[in-house]
Amino acid sequence: MTAALPLNRRAIAALLCLPLVLPARATVLWPEPQPQTPATPSRPQFRAPSAASCDRPVTERIVPAPGYRGQDEPRPRRVRPDGGEEGRLTPLADTAKSARAEAAAPLSSFATAPSPVPATEPAPVQPRLPLDRKIRQIADEPAVTAGVVDDNADFSEYLAFRERHAQLPHRERDVRERYLLEVKDAAGRGVPDAEVAVRSAAGAAMWARTDTAGHAWLHPDAFDPAHAERYSVTARRQGREATTTLERGQKSAVELRLDVTPQRSPARLDLVFLVDATGSMGDEIDKLRRSMQAMVREIAALPSRPDLCLGLVAYRDRGDEFLIKANDLSRDLPGFQRALDRLQANGGGDYPEAMNEALADTVDNISWRGDGATRLVVLLADAPPHLDYGGTQYDQSMMSALGKGIKLFSVGASGLDRQGEYIQRQIAQYTGGRFVFLTYADAHNPSSGPGRETVHEVQNYSVETLDKLVVRLVSQELAALGK
Template sequence: AGGQVWLHPGVMPGSAPALMEVQVRKGGTVGRALLQRGQRDALQVRLDRDLPLQRARLDLVFLVDATGSMADEIDKLKRSMRSMADQIARLPSRPDTCFALVAYRDRGDAFFVRAHDFGKDLDAFQRSLGALQAGGGGDYPEALNEALHTAVHRLSWRGDGATRLVVLVADAPPHLDYGAPYYDDDMQGALARGIKLFAVGASGLDPTGEYVFRQAAQYTGGRFVFLTYAKADDPSSGPGRETAHDVGNYSVESLDRLVVRLVREELARRPAG
């Protein structure tokens, strides 16, 4: 598949071509075999060496609630972004990674939804992330509907064959009283475009928010995970193993290792070659 084939006649003196040399070339590898005139059997051509594996293409979006209660989580992302990128780059598939950022707050704040489109320049991405500050909010729900719509429909996702992931980091459900767009429509849009959502619940996420996060993650083939702290309901208490979510038998790892593990598992699902 995806290779090129040439036929070269071998001419015997005083006769029509009796043999055809079949040459198959793919990815710099060449294989040859002879096809005899009148031969009806299938011809098998073995390439001289194994084809090199193509690099995986990874489109990775961080979808971040940037309201006032998310200061600690945003700081964690800033501190661990370089480590995450380095670990992802060293995965066995050596992925060709593009990063994007969609940050959101709520109506009346300094910004509503702000996007940094896909790019391979990690320094430029980190500058956008570094400039992001937590602020605003006010009421509990935030503009997650609008931000998810932006992530699914308004970023420059690459074509078929790319692994497409969204990592949501947030501690509140979407406003369901603003009208369209609605998260359930856009999770269907994400599924149609092969985009998986991994929802990371931060401290303070209520049962409604957890339901929305779990629903969107499960529908798109992603996963719901959550941050833990020294004190379950206090993000400022520092790293720890406690959570306010009603869960049990969970393992704990750092945010960068968590993201890298999720990426590694998704890239491992790619068909060989």
């Protein structure tokens, strides 16, 4: 670690594009970061979640894609034939997915979508199924099955996976040494959404927010290349604050006590779907829109009766019709469904996509609620991010997500190669989420229908339909409140 630069706190905060966080009490100094080198790479802007509500209409914000020339024709995706990291990339036309996507017209679950603007020449009238036949057809379609693993629960196996594939292109953050932080109230209950700052004597610092159980995983080597022997750990919530010391090599969890009141009811849930909307994702997007009503209904019926807000961020790649198309968090569920109904899979071209840009946009620009909200992202993708574009990278965004208390569940769709699996598992593990993956009757043939097989390197997983799995993960998060 280099010596601290002669900058005051405001100058340091401006240099790192971070907000100046004033101490809760004049006697306590809330730690501020210091640059590790003069050539610190670009970082996402960190702002604590602060939105008071999500009572806003569903509006669309579009980030244009560089290089777009007015065409966005479907192009074959490029996938690895063996699903792994070896071998030459070869084009593969996903005809089965395209046929299913074209045959299945979007059907809004919450409200009737507005009629499209008529074309210059009227299109041929296509025969339409009666509504009751449409509903039966949707019910008869094969379900999308998925499995899930918790890499923080089976950490040794996760580290072995990382070691086996360390040569894959990725952004390295060393998580091999980790410590569990537990923030509790006076009665021993977990304190959710407590702000956490970890700092070395030399100034290296990181931020986190506790999850619904009052926990956060701390990885000193992910932010401190100097490998300090001890760190101060400070947590604050509701104007209360406590500090302790983390010693390298300690076996026990780091525990802090805060004299705060229990989490208020009902639970507040901010749930954002971050979706790769390139050409090969048509089938997954279609299934998502058709199952959304059932998922929302089941989440709303959970014992905590959460105050639910939904958001949608779709992304493609450079040269496509758009780079990012975002709908902020809103309580307008019919409006959210209409936005999802309008989303179409198209473009893509090469294998990696603009996941870096979309993840940064989701973490930094969504109006996440503060004051104890539960913040979750479901990332659905079948390709890794472009690591050659520059700008904010996924590892920086996942660190900011931890600082904002945003937990990511990464969903690997069909065609995700080993590099994509590696990166999606990095993001989920660091933020305390899970890695979810689609399963099939024949792991190497997604058109074989639902089943239990997967090409991913996972063990000891159970399988259920994807919509049920999402509901279960949300339920587990909310169930931990107040315990």
